[in-house]
Amino acid sequence: MTDDLERRLGAATGSPLDLAALRSRIARRAADEGLLDVAYGIADSPLGPLTVMVTPRGLVRLSYPGEGIDAQLAELAERVSPRILEAPERTDEVRRQLDAYFAGGRTAFDLPIDWRLVRGFAGEVLRATARIPFGSVSSYRAVATEAGSPNAYRAAGNALGSNPIPIVVPCHRVLHAGGGLGGYTGGLERKRYLLELEGVLGD
Amino acid sequence: MHLPPFEQLVDDHARELHRFLIGSVGPIEADDCLQETFMSALRAYPRLRHADNLRAWLYTIAQRKATDTVRRRARRPVRDLDGVEPVAPATAPPTDDALWHEVGRLPPKQRTAVVQRFILDLAYADIATRMGISEEAARQNVSAGLRRLRREVPDDR
Numbered sequence: 001m002t003d004d005l006e007r008r009l010g011a012a013t014g015s016p017l018d019l020a021a022l023r024s025r026i027a028r029r030a031a032d033e034g035l036l037d038v039a040y041g042i043a044d045s046p047l048g049p050l051t052v053m054v055t056p057r058g059l060v061r062l063s064y065p066g067e068g069i070d071a072q073l074a075e076l077a078e079r080v081s082p083r084i085l086e087a088p089e090r091t092d093e094v095r096r097q098l099d100a101y102f103a104g105g106r107t108a109f110d111l112p113i114d115w116r117l118v119r120g121f122a123g124e125v126l127r128a129t130a131r132i133p134f135g136s137v138s139s140y141r142a143v144a145t146e147a148g149s150p151n152a153y154r155a156a157g158n159a160l161g162s163n164p165i166p167i168v169v170p171c172h173r174v175l176h177a178g179g180g181l182g183g184y185t186g187g188l189e190r191k192r193y194l195l196e197l198e199g200v201l202g203d
Numbered sequence: 204m205h206l207p208p209f210e211q212l213v214d215d216h217a218r219e220l221h222r223f224l225i226g227s228v229g230p231i232e233a234d235d236c237l238q239e240t241f242m243s244a245l246r247a248y249p250r251l252r253h254a255d256n257l258r259a260w261l262y263t264i265a266q267r268k269a270t271d272t273v274r275r276r277a278r279r280p281v282r283d284l285d286g287v288e289p290v291a292p293a294t295a296p297p298t299d300d301a302l303w304h305e306v307g308r309l310p311p312k313q314r315t316a317v318v319q320r321f322i323l324d325l326a327y328a329d330i331a332t333r334m335g336i337s338e339e340a341a342r343q344n345v346s347a348g349l350r351r352l353r354r355e356v357p358d359d360r
Binding site: 025076 | 302
């Protein structure tokens with residue numbers, strides 16, 4: 001028997017929840033209380049929407065579309081902290097510098113980097129890669145040498161292939177010694193685009 | 204152990220918890236209660252030992268927030284001695300206040316059972332599982348709660 005009382009109880013389900021507003025209120029309070037360990041936001045770019053993830057230490061991950069954002073957030077939950085929320089304002093500085101880079105107005109990034117996702121030799125390779133200037137290129141063997149192991153150029157290639165912060169850590173500037181483009185996480189088209197943007201390759 | 208990104212908890216459970224809280228504290232205070240529930244959960248989250256039943260964990264926190272709210276309300280006078288009514292919150296939506304006031308005053312088990320039956324629209328077997336009681340006890344709590352509401356709540360419009 002459904003009577004008037006039961007109808008009135010059921011009517012409460014009509015009150016809608018504004019999920020987006022709730023998410024942003026929680027993210028703002030989390031940031032204020034120091035509980036936001038990983039914040040992320042989306043940066044539009046000529047290479048598609050990039051996902052920018054930052055910790056209080058700095059930029060920890062930058063990813064191309066198609067890398068699967070859910071899988072990446074899950075990986076960060078495991079390796080950094082599960083306190084992850086979308087908080088675009090926390091990624092503003094990174095997005096501003098990316099915009100300037102793609103617009104041709106910036107040749108070096110000035111951003112704190114959180115290197116937590118890379119360890120050991122891979123970390124040395126990526127730090128060496130971060131020192132290659134805009135408009136220059138290097139080789140896998142050269143970055144391996146710079147990282148302290150001239151013969152470990154295959155390991156250097158692997159480290160570059162799993163670079164968690166492409167573009168800002170410019171693994172696109174590392175090419176085969178013979179002049180071939182080598183590989184690229186985001187796809188060779190994107191590597192070519194970045195090298196053209198920097199004036200290394202003609203278009 | 205793999206804890207999912209916190210944001211996923213919000214996305215997966217916010218709607219259901221919101222309904223639960225509407226049933227527990229009424230539509231006006233449900234929003235605040237929901238936010239407080241997630242903030243408490245966020246503080247404790249990295250210390251959680253397993254991710255087996257995150258939903259039950261969130262419900263426990265929400266239940267606690269609802270109980271706090273109801274207690275606070277009980278200490279607050281509804282109207283003062285001169286008969287001057289306190290000003291209602293300007294943003295209050297039109298709601299069935301008389302009903303929710305009485306739902307909030309039900310004994311905890313009856314309130315939980317009534318809310319799960321009519322707000323979350325759960326079957327008695329599910330209510331029993333969630334409350335850790337028998338199906339028969341779940342039915343009894345719901346009907347006792349309804350009986351009491353019929354007695355206490357003035358007829359609608």
